Amino acid sequence: MIEELRWRGLLADATEHAAAALAAGRVTGYIGFDPTASSLHVGSLVPIMGLVHLQRSGHCPIALVGGGTGLIGDPSGKASERALLDRERAEENAAGIRTQLASFLDFESRSAPARVANNLDWLDGLGLVDFLRDVGKHFSVNAMLRKESVRRRIADEESGISFTEFSYQLLQAYDFRELNRRYGCTLQMGGSDQWGNITAGIDLVRRLGGPRCHGVVFPLVESAAGVKFGKTEEGTVWLDPRRTSPYRFYQFWLNTGDGDVIRYLKLFTLLDRRAVDELAHAVAERPHRREAQRRLAAEMTRAVHGDEGLGGAERASRVLFGGSLEGLGADDIVEILADVPSAVVPRSALEGEGIELAALMADHGMAGSRNEARRLMKGGGVYVNGSRRTEWSGAVSVEDCIEGRFLIVRTGKRRYFVVEAK
Numbered sequence: 001m002i003e004e005l006r007w008r009g010l011l012a013d014a015t016e017h018a019a020a021a022l023a024a025g026r027v028t029g030y031i032g033f034d035p036t037a038s039s040l041h042v043g044s045l046v047p048i049m050g051l052v053h054l055q056r057s058g059h060c061p062i063a064l065v066g067g068g069t070g071l072i073g074d075p076s077g078k079a080s081e082r083a084l085l086d087r088e089r090a091e092e093n094a095a096g097i098r099t100q101l102a103s104f105l106d107f108e109s110r111s112a113p114a115r116v117a118n119n120l121d122w123l124d125g126l127g128l129v130d131f132l133r134d135v136g137k138h139f140s141v142n143a144m145l146r147k148e149s150v151r152r153r154i155a156d157e158e159s160g161i162s163f164t165e166f167s168y169q170l171l172q173a174y175d176f177r178e179l180n181r182r183y184g185c186t187l188q189m190g191g192s193d194q195w196g197n198i199t200a201g202i203d204l205v206r207r208l209g210g211p212r213c214h215g216v217v218f219p220l221v222e223s224a225a226g227v228k229f230g231k232t233e234e235g236t237v238w239l240d241p242r243r244t245s246p247y248r249f250y251q252f253w254l255n256t257g258d259g260d261v262i263r264y265l266k267l268f269t270l271l272d273r274r275a276v277d278e279l280a281h282a283v284a285e286r287p288h289r290r291e292a293q294r295r296l297a298a299e300m301t302r303a304v305h306g307d308e309g310l311g312g313a314e315r316a317s318r319v320l321f322g323g324s325l326e327g328l329g330a331d332d333i334v335e336i337l338a339d340v341p342s343a344v345v346p347r348s349a350l351e352g353e354g355i356e357l358a359a360l361m362a363d364h365g366m367a368g369s370r371n372e373a374r375r376l377m378k379g380g381g382v383y384v385n386g387s388r389r390t391e392w393s394g395a396v397s398v399e400d401c402i403e404g405r406f407l408i409v410r411t412g413k414r415r416y417f418v419v420e421a422k
Contacts, residue, residue, distance in 0.1 A: 001057035002216075007273070008266040010050065010218050012192040015202065018214035021186065022059065026112065029054050029187030029216075030062035030179055032119075032172065033101075034069070035093035039240035040100050042252070043230035045268050046218050048104050050189045051114070052270070055105060061114045062185060063101050065094040068123030069171050094118055100239050103304060115183070122178045123171065135174055138207045139200070144169060147196040169197050176201030180210050192217045221267065224259035239304050246305040250313035253297035254290070258283055261292040269299040320416055330403040333418060341365065342418040347398065350421050354397025357382070357389060366409055366417050376411055383410040 002019040005011040021027055031047045033040065040048070051061040067090050098116045105114035144150060147169065153161035176198075179185035188198045198215035205213045221229035230237055237252045238244040244252075256264055262280045265271055271279075279292040301310040316333070343364040349355055358373035360366070361382075367373035376382050382389045384396060385408050398421055401407055407419040 001053060001059070004053055004057070005050075005216070005218075008053075009263055010046070010053070010267060012217045012219040013195065014217070015199070015215045017212065018187070018216055021212075021214050022057070026059055027054075027187050027214075028060040028062065028179075028183055028185040029189055030064050030117075030176075030185050031189045032064045032066050032069070032175065033097055034066050035090050035097055037238075038093045038096040039238045039243055040097055041230055041239060042237045043221075043228075044239070046221060046229075047190060048101070049268060050216070050218055051101075052104050054187075054189070055109070055112055055114055056270075058112055059187075060112045060183075061105060062179060062183060063098075063105065063114065063116050064175060064179065065097055065116060065118045066175075067091060067094045067118040067120030069119055069168060069175070090120075094120075096240065100304075103306075117179065117183075119171075119175050119178070123174075126174075131170075131174070135170060135177075135204065138204055139170055139173075149193065149196070169200050172197045173201040173204040176213065177205050177208055177210065180205050180213065186211055186213045187216065188213070189216045189218070191220055193220065224257060241305060241309065246301055246309035246313040247316045249304065250297045250301045250310070250317065253300045254293050254317070256293050256296060258287050258292075261296055265292060265296050265299075269296065269303075271295075271299065330405045333402060333406045333408070341416070342420065344420050344422045347421045350396065350398045350401070352397065354395040354400070356393070356395050357384070358393075360396060360419065361409065361411075364417065364419070366411060381412050384408070 282291040358370040361373040
């Protein structure tokens with residue numbers, strides 16, 4: 001497993017005996033997921049793939065949803081205090097995350113079944129006095145203050161760090177101890193910014209008489225341009241289709257640069273070395289065909305949204321990039337509306353003879369004026385539902401709409417507008 005992680009660029013560091021333990025026999029390992037939102041996002045895919053590789057190597061993965069620690073928040077990588085969740089929201093978010101993890105992990109495996117745990121199960125009834133006596137005494141405040149996430153926050157005299165967030169590392173260490181006691185868990189994985197928390201958990205298990213435990217951490221992924229992975233101008237790319245449509249999700253991966261695409265194929269897909277090497281050759285020899293990007297987008301969209309979600313995203317993409325409208329329905333177009341300039345036109349205005357196309361374009365910002373719209377049509381640069389419109393005096397009506405609802409207007413090669421009859 002360690003060699004697989006290293007080849008894929010998923011290994012940042014590991015404790016001294018981690019590789020030997022993973023090679024010696026079946027290990028139970030976990031990664032924590034913070035339920036600060038009802039959905040995971042593409043940035044969560046690195047730890048998710050860590051659990052996937054753990055299970056594929058014959059080990060038992062635990063996805064720990066922080067229903068308890070999510071009420072506090074991890075200060076790692078944060079410049080200011082998190083907004084605290086209420087209990088009901090944390091539980092709702094935890095349920096949503098559990099559903100999404102089922103797309104990646106096998107919970108029915110007979111040999112190495114995955115498991116979802118929630119640390120609220122043991123933190124909810126934990127008494128403060130007992131916790132301080134049994135756990136807190138094993139932590140040195142001096143060592144806690146030396147942790148980078150804490151030092152960075154203390155240096156900011158305005159915001160600082162609250163005792164609530166300062167105590168987070170004790171709770172995470174306690175999680176490791178509880179998972180070890182309940183399920184025999186001896187491995188914790190996470191991002192490289194979690195190294196201090198992971199080693200604190202390993203030490204606590206040892207101090208409380210438990211077995212030797214181990215840690216593996218993944219790199220924090222950035223693009224070739226130095227941008228944190230998953231950050232886009234449009235905002236966060238979520239795994240929940242209600243927050244990021246399969247079409248937008250597909251486009252996110254399709255827009256990966258040549259300098260990142262092979263690395264992302266290794267990080268986020270299960271393609272083997274031969275397949276990755278072939279796609280690397282394609283990037284080098286015929287980058288204009290974007291074969292690697294298409295494969296990456298297809299693999300990731302299928303993994304998260306299934307074959308149906310991938311099919312809809314590909315059909316929508318074919319429309320927006322000059323392909324055929326064949327097979328595209330109104331529901332597919334709805335996915336495009338969030339990403340393409342759109343307008344709503346009263347159905348009554350499109351009935352009968354309809355609206356002059358030049359007027360429609362001018363009134364809704366598709367052209368600067370009716371005359372400009374007519375010039376575009378005369379030059380062959382206007383398409384309605386994939387068909388070129390060169391007759392500048394022509395009109396559009398309900399009969400032209402897909403399923404009586406939508407018109408897709410394209411000007412030039414890449415400028416699209418969606419008009420809905422409502």
